[in-house]
Amino acid sequence: TAATTELTTADGVRRRDWIHVAALGTAGVGAASVLFPLISQMAPSQDVLAASTTEIDVGAIQPGQSIKATFRKQPLFVKRLTPEEIAAAKKDDAVDMRDPAALAERTKEGHEDVLVTMGVCTHLGCVPLGAAEGENKGEFGGYFCPCHGSHYDVAGRIRKGPAPKNLLVPEYEFKSDTVIRVG
Ligand code: FES
Numbered sequence: 001t002a003a004t005t006e007l008t009t010a011d012g013v014r015r016r017d018w019i020h021v022a023a024l025g026t027a028g029v030g031a032a033s034v035l036f037p038l039i040s041q042m043a044p045s046q047d048v049l050a051a052s053t054t055e056i057d058v059g060a061i062q063p064g065q066s067i068k069a070t071f072r073k074q075p076l077f078v079k080r081l082t083p084e085e086i087a088a089a090k091k092d093d094a095v096d097m098r099d100p101a102a103l104a105e106r107t108k109e110g111h112e113d114v115l116v117t118m119g120v121c122t123h124l125g126c127v128p129l130g131a132a133e134g135e136n137k138g139e140f141g142g143y144f145c146p147c148h149g150s151h152y153d154v155a156g157r158i159r160k161g162p163a164p165k166n167l168l169v170p171e172y173e174f175k176s177d178t179v180i181r182v183g
Contacts, residue, residue: 059178075119117167
């Protein structure tokens with residue numbers, strides 16, 4: 001009957017619409033899954049930077065160890081340098097650098113062994129890997145960015161590759177001998 005035909009047609013249209021929407025939805029999710037890592041790795045905006053602080057207990061970090069924390073939705077590296085790394089970093093203070101900064105300028109007085117940097121490559125914002133990770137040790141011993149091959153030394157200073165600046169040292173202070181407050 002007419003009523004039955006109409007019902008079937010309406011149902012068919014609805015089904016086609018649904019398939020169409022589902023296809024679009026899948027494309028949207030696909031695009032988002034591609035875009036999200038890029039967006040999440042972009043450098044923090046000033047608005048975000050103004051929004052929060054983080055306290056980290058650095059007392060348990062042993063020489064040569066580092067931890068990854070999150071500060072204002074961005075990766076933050078906190079590392080305790082070994083005496084050898086400190087000596088190497090100080091020796092390199094005098095070496096020609098792209099973004100010159102002595103170790104003392106990148107650490108706090110009395111805490112030159114604690115290095116706090118954003119884990120955000122200053123080239124296009126990827127997350128660099130620590131020297132100990134995989135095949136990326138590099139000749140400078142510090143951090144290696146897998147995206148385009150920037151190398152940072154043990155003090156997070158850019159030594160090679162396309163990144164223009166050192167890993168950013170955020171504002172922070174020692175609240176006690178073992179706790180830092182970032183932000
Ligand atoms: Fe790190 Fe390009 S984003 S080298």
